[in-house]
Amino acid sequence: MCMNEHPDIHARLMPQYPQVPEWWYAIIFLAMFAFGVISIEVWDTKFPVKYFILALVISLVYVIPIGMSQAITNQQVGLNVVTELIVGYALPGRPVAMMMFKTWGYINMAQALTFTSDFKLGHYMKILPRSMFWAQVVATVIAGTTQLSVQVWMFTNIENLCDPAQKDGFICPSTEVFGTASIIWGVIGPARQLSQGQVYYALVFFFLIGFACPVISYLISWKWSNSIIRYVNFPVIFSGTGAIPPASAVNYVPWAIVGFIFQYVIRRRHFSWWTKYNYVLSAAMDSGVAVSAVIIFFCLQYPMNGNIGINKVQKWWGNTVPFSNADSAGTPLLTVADGSFFG
Numbered sequence: 001m002c003m004n005e006h007p008d009i010h011a012r013l014m015p016q017y018p019q020v021p022e023w024w025y026a027i028i029f030l031a032m033f034a035f036g037v038i039s040i041e042v043w044d045t046k047f048p049v050k051y052f053i054l055a056l057v058i059s060l061v062y063v064i065p066i067g068m069s070q071a072i073t074n075q076q077v078g079l080n081v082v083t084e085l086i087v088g089y090a091l092p093g094r095p096v097a098m099m100m101f102k103t104w105g106y107i108n109m110a111q112a113l114t115f116t117s118d119f120k121l122g123h124y125m126k127i128l129p130r131s132m133f134w135a136q137v138v139a140t141v142i143a144g145t146t147q148l149s150v151q152v153w154m155f156t157n158i159e160n161l162c163d164p165a166q167k168d169g170f171i172c173p174s175t176e177v178f179g180t181a182s183i184i185w186g187v188i189g190p191a192r193q194l195s196q197g198q199v200y201y202a203l204v205f206f207f208l209i210g211f212a213c214p215v216i217s218y219l220i221s222w223k224w225s226n227s228i229i230r231y232v233n234f235p236v237i238f239s240g241t242g243a244i245p246p247a248s249a250v251n252y253v254p255w256a257i258v259g260f261i262f263q264y265v266i267r268r269r270h271f272s273w274w275t276k277y278n279y280v281l282s283a284a285m286d287s288g289v290a291v292s293a294v295i296i297f298f299c300l301q302y303p304m305n306g307n308i309g310i311n312k313v314q315k316w317w318g319n320t321v322p323f324s325n326a327d328s329a330g331t332p333l334l335t336v337a338d339g340s341f342f343g
Contacts, residue, residue, distance in 0.1 A: 020129050079105060
């Protein structure tokens with residue numbers, strides 16, 4: 001809501017509830033800061049505390065501009081590469097320090113925006129701000145503890161966990177990406193890849209392109225207010241491939257098809273239906289995937305060691321096509337000949 005707009009009904013009703021005191025946030029921040037320093041100093045992380053503070057500052061600086069972009073586009077621009085680049089130059093050869101800096105510099109910002117979006121939902125649902133605050137704090141404690149416990153159990157009880165050939169599909173794609181990033185940005189470091197004279201030096205100029213494109217589009221929109229360029233959002237375009245890896249064409253093609261059908265075709269031809277049901281359907285599809293995963297596990301995977309319908313219902317095209325292509329096999333487009341080298 002703009003500062004000069006009249007408050008809507010939600011904004012007029014919410015002040016009746018007591019707001020969350022700022023000292024509540026301060027106590028949580030100081031406690032988590034202390035835990036962060038302890039984890040850095042007690043274990044051999046090779047991660048100076050001053051870089052921990054720098055990571056927090058980066059999160060603080062970016063949370064508002066990225067939050068504004070996310071509020072408009074529903075897409076969050078990640079700070080993972082930015083933080084990896086900074087710490088890779090500052091602390092080369094320290095993969096653990098790189099991952100810690102990345103987590104505090106990027107995930108702090110992402111969690112802050114998630115926290116804010118939940119408060120926005122509470123604003124519309126007329127939930128007491130203090131109740132929303134404690135609901136999220138308690139849920140965070142429970143979720144973090146549960147996740148760590150499940151992780152320990154999985155590493156102890158699941159055979160070949162995170163192996164590409166793991167029989168139940170526990171291949172850990174996101175974890176593999178995180179680990180690979182620690183090697184690329186932490187062990188090898190950006191200085192050996194992006195500095196002048198190195199193989200990927202040309203990519204540095206994309207920082208200038210990324211900075212210039214939004215400025216140019218703004219100037220064009222300001223000069224020609226009816227130009228189609230005003231509908232172009234370069235941060236969304238440039239961050240659109242942010243899920244690669246672990247996502248691949250198998251993921252992006254269905255996303256593009258569904259997005260085109262619902263956000264273009266149906267929106268243009270059946271706008272009243274789209275307005276009423278589009279986002280409800282989106283939530284239902286997300287929920288349906290979660291519910292179906294539980295049902296499939298207990299009906300097909302858990303009983304009889306997963307052999308129920310193994311040659312029938314489990315072998316239909318939709319279940320097998322993602323694993324019968326070059327993306328799934330990890331087939332490179334080009335290979336290095338024997339005796340040659342890359343770069």
